[in-house]
Amino acid sequence: MPAARAGQARGDRERLRARADRRRGRGRRGSRGRPVHRGHPRPARPAPGGGLTRDRPGIQHQPRGPRLRRNRAAGRDRGGADRAVLRLNAPRLRPARPLGRLPGSLHLRLRGGRGAHVPAGVPRRAQCPPRRAGPPRALRPSPRCGFPEGQLPARPRPGRAGAGPQLLPRRGPPEPDRGAEGSPAAGPPRGPGRGPRGVAQAPGNGAPCRRPRPLPLLGARRPDRRLPRGGPRQDPHPGPDPREAAARGRRDGGHRAGVRARRRPIALAGRGEGGVNRPQRSRAGRTLPGRPRPRRTVTVIGGGISGLATAGLLARDGHAVQLLEKNEVLGGRAGRWEAEGFRFDTGPSWYLMPEVIDHWFRLMGSSAPDELRLERLDPGYRVFFEAHEDPVDIPASREGAVALFDSLDRGSGAALARYLEEAEDAYGVALERFLYDDFSSLRGLAHPDVLRRGSRLAALLAQSLHTRVSRRFADRRERQILGYPAVFLGTTPYRAPALYQLMSHLDLTQGVLYPHGGFAALVDAMERLARSAGVQIRTGARATRILTGPAPGGPRVEGVAWTDAEGREHRTGASVVVGAADLHHLETELLPAELRTHPERAWDRRDPGPGAVLACLGVRGTLPELAHHSLFFARDWRDNFARIGAGVTPAETTSIYVSRTSATDGGVAPAGDESLFVLVPSAAAPDWGRGGIGGAGAVAVEEVADRAIQQISAWARIPDLAERVVLRRTFGPADFEHDVNAWRGGALGLAHTLRQSAFLRPGNASRTVSGLLYAGASVRPGIGVPMCLISAELVLKRVRGERRPGPVGPPLVALRGQAAAGTAARGAALADAARAEGVAWPT
Ligand SMILES: Cc1cc2nc3c(=O)[nH]c(=O)nc-3n(C[C@H](O)[C@H](O)[C@H](O)COP(=O)(O)OP(=O)(O)OC[C@H]3O[C@@H](n4cnc5c(N)ncnc54)[C@H](O)[C@@H]3O)c2cc1C
Structure with missing residues (x-):
């Protein structure tokens, strides 16, 4: 040679x-x-x-015969979703140079799957053009990959009776499912979804046929890759009642038989009861009628904002929904505490993105003005700057903010006006194109709205928020006002991409609203609507495992195991499980290792965002020195944020947030007194310990709280503040871990760094377990009450099978138009809506 x-x-x-x-x-x-x-x-x-x-097709460890498999690529269009694909002996080996007439594998599409036979001598070139020579493509893992051949279902062998290349649904009566009967002749147990000859089967009968489409878009797109080596997976969590098969007189001889038996109790409860999907447009431009949606049995884990929101939307869509919350009180991070006539929100207090919150209420058949008494705060908030005598009040309008900037640094008002215009534009695009997109496909990014702004968006992603702001504004106070919203997103202006400039549209243009009764009132309203939509809410119910079982397309959910407040164990069947608790907890504690989309090692690279030390203070007398929202900004921000990242205690002076809800809401404190909520962003360090009542918390936590009170006292010139505190309760990072199973005691959830934003953030569906969806602050779109409400809509869209970006239904778009016109117009629109509906509206 x-x-x-x-x-x-x-x-x-x-x-x-x-x-x-x-x-x-x-x-x-x-x-x-x-x-x-x-x-x-x-x-x-x-x-x-x-x-x-050509005679020796390379190294093929497993002989490959003709096989029928689902045409996944065609799943993109409805028409081709279930077309069978015949896969003939598939060496798929490509030499370094083209081999002339030898095609790689041959895919033969059988139209409609009826009446055809294996065509002998199919002309190769006509069906499948030769591949281009080039670098090898990444291979899709085969479902058989990694399994000893002996434990896999039989491959079809040509020549045996009935085992020939049977390509089509038989027209005659269904063939009995020999595997299910456990007959010795049936051979080794078969893998899920494989019939006697390794042909895809419908779960209900033994005949090879087009199986019903699986739950649309419910994740688990690549289940097989994670199956363990060495044989079919033994179901780590048997379903709700494994004896169900025996009860029906079946011998559970094979894997599939068990699946069928267990799935029955949680089968879809009737079809067509979950409403009708939107009409679709086919590729040919025809309008296809909306398909009726199956009614699902849904269990939602977690009764925080996202759990309540998701449960409510799914129940209103006709599904049977149960919500499990481990605590006795709903709300999760949107918590509350009440003692001696003082009431506190222990979580969110900034009511931002009102149109998003309103949109959820409208989807539930109500509206925010109907359910909440909202008040626009003016000033929006007050800022105390280290080494500056006087605090700065941030007005409740864009014009006011521009004037304020001019007063802080002459000429910077015009720069702010430009900055806010850009922020508004970015917010609009984010709302239309990114936030309501679960990125199950990246098609949304190819929209003209995005493409037109391509270079600008790329620049905003490539730059940090701090860099963008500091290039345009010289005054430290202005930089801090424009940079601090990054903290709302669990990150810092140094790490947040400049795209989050859009946050300034929220506080400086839209303004800050307050729901009377605090966020507890919001949680109560959500609970009310969820219950009236039919959600069955169980508090004191801690989910301990997500139950899964094998199914034709890979493992899928079968229910949830949980314990009640008395420690009794329960199992609830479900065809859809929505994890609305912290993602780390759901993935690493409720799922076995082989079914995790986000295994433990993936979390090593993730940023948990900041932790927080909280202090709820009941104060005798009034505190006019503080506004409803007051921010205290340390001069050395870099050091401040670096300490948070490094897990060390804050410096003597640090950045602090104080909420004085009693400034607006007379119902949260005894007459003439104030309730203060103090938040010190700090490390997500559960080893600091938990807080306590009356100074009984861990030393590290109480020290941080003491220093914060001193700083507020000094900067706001309230010398006797510490002495006037008559009620005190602190919360430390370990409380977040204990109370809501927060990963590493993080207060907010995964930081919105570039690597943890948009499609780079964990998605809303498990890629491993079909039917397992995720909502909440740790998944897309991210942190904050409005984002959690959007994540609920993303789950709703998944269950409905809708993929287009944008909110469900039109109301948000209508409100957005008004909101974009500015706070005044927005306020007027809300007030009009409220008056039209006979709801009292604060002026
Ligand atoms: C101090 C603080 C201030 C904030 N300020 C603002 C703000 O001003 N504006 C704003 O928009 N957002 C704010 N946020 C963020 C906002 O509160 C959160 O993003 C949002 O509440 C998260 O909701 P969630 O439902 O995703 O998660 P969570 O609130 O964490 O809810 C998860 C729920 O699941 C439950 N759970 C966990 N494990 C299990 C289990 N095994 N079984 C059953 N139940 C379980 C938990 O008990 C909890 O109730 C703030 C958050 C904090 C902590």
Whole structure:
């Protein structure tokens, strides 16, 4: 053999070996593209001369016969979703140079799957053009990958009776499911969804046929990859009642039989009761009627904002929904505490993005003005700056903010006006194109709205918020006013992408509202609407496991195991489970290791965001020195944020937020007194410990609270503040861990850094377990009450099978138009809406 050809053959062999390795999931590629074998034996060398020829199709460890599988690629259009694809002997090996007439694998689409037979001698080129030569493509892992052949369902073998390339649904009566009967003739247990000959089957009968479409968009797009080596997975969480099969007189001889038996109790409770989907437009431009939606049995884990919101929307869509909350009180991080006539919100207090909150209420058949008494705060908030005598009040309008900036630094008002215009534009695009998109497809990013702004958006992503602000504003106070909203997003202006400039549209243009009764009133209103939509709410119910079982498309949810307040164990069946608690808890504590989309090692690279030390203070007498919202900004912000990131205690002077709700709401404190809520952003460090009542918390937590009171006292010139405190309760990072299962005791959830934003943030569906969806602050779109409400809508869209970006239904768009016109117009619109509906509206 000439040297050149020998070298070529060697190269081919190397390449083929590497590919076979990758197919088995073993090979890692080294720096030179060669496979690196770590802890695995090298694959056997092919027999001498075993290069790529047409007779010897390379290294195929598993013989591959004709197989029928679902045409996944065609799932994009409704028409082709269930077309069968015949896959003929599929070496799929590509040499370094094109092999002329030899195509790779041959995919034959059988239109409609009726009446065709295996066409002998299909002309290759006509069906499948030769592949382009080029670098090898990433392989999709085969469902058989990694399993010993003996434990896999039989492959079809040509020539055996009834086992020939049976490509089509049989027209005759269904073939009995031999595997389900457990007959010895049925052979080894079959994998999920494989019939007697390894042909995809509908779960209900033994005939190979087009199986019903799985739950649309309910995640689990690549389940098989995570199945363990060494054989079919033993179900780690048997379903709600594994004896169900036996009760029906079936012998549970195989894996599938068990699945069918267990799934029955949680089968869809009737079809067509969950409303009708939106009419769709086909590729040919025809309008297809909306399909009736199946009614699902849903269990929501977590009764915080996102859990309540999701449960309410799904119940209103016709599904049977149960919500499990481990605490006795709903709300999660939007918590409350009440003692001696003082009432406190222990979580959110800034009511931002009012149109988003209103949109949720409208989807529930009500509206925010109907359910809440909202008041616009003026000033929006007050800021105390270190080394500046006088605090600065932030007006409740854009014009006021522009005038304020001019007074702080002459000429900066015009820069602010431009900045706010950009912020408004970014907010509008985010609302239309990003926030209501779960990014299950990236098509939304190709919208003209986004493409037109492509270079500007790219610049906003490439730059930090701090850089953008400091290039335009020289005054430290202005920089801090424009930079602090990053903290709302659990990050810092140094780490937040400049796209979050849009946050300034919320506080400086839209203004800050206050719901009378605090956020507890919001939680109560949500609970009320969820219950009236039919949600069954169980408090004191701690979910302990998400139950899963095998199914044709891979593992899927079967329910939730939970314990009640008395410690009794329960199991609830569900065809959809929505995890609305902290994602880390859901993934690493409620799911077995092999079913996690976000395994423990993925969290090593994630930023948990800041923790917080909170202090609820009942204060005798009034405190006019403080506004409803007051912010105290330390001069050395870099050090301030660096300490939070490094997990060390805050410096003597640090940044603090104080909410004095009693300034607006007479109902939260005894007459003439004030209730203060103090928040000190600090490290997410549960080892600091928990807080307590009357100074009984962990030392580290109480010290931070003491220093904060001193600082407020000094900066706001309230010398006797500490002495006037008559009620005090603190919360530390360990409280977040204990109370809401927050990862590392984080107060807000995963920080909105670039790597944890938009489609880079954990998604709203498990990629491993079908039917398992996620809502809440740790998934898309992110942190904050409005974002949690949007995440509920994203889950609703998943269950409905809707993929387009944008909110469900039109009201938000209508309100957005008014909101964009500014706070005054927005306020007037809300007031009009309230008056039209006969609701009292504060002026
Ligand atoms: C101090 C603070 C201030 C904030 N300020 C603002 C603000 O001003 N404006 C704003 O918009 N947002 C604010 N936020 C953020 C906002 O409160 C949160 O983003 C939002 O409330 C998170 O809601 P959630 O439902 O996703 O999660 P959570 O509130 O954490 O709810 C999860 C729920 O799941 C429950 N749970 C956990 N594990 C289990 C289990 N195994 N079984 C059953 N139940 C379980 C928990 O008990 C909890 O009730 C603030 C948050 C904090 C902590």
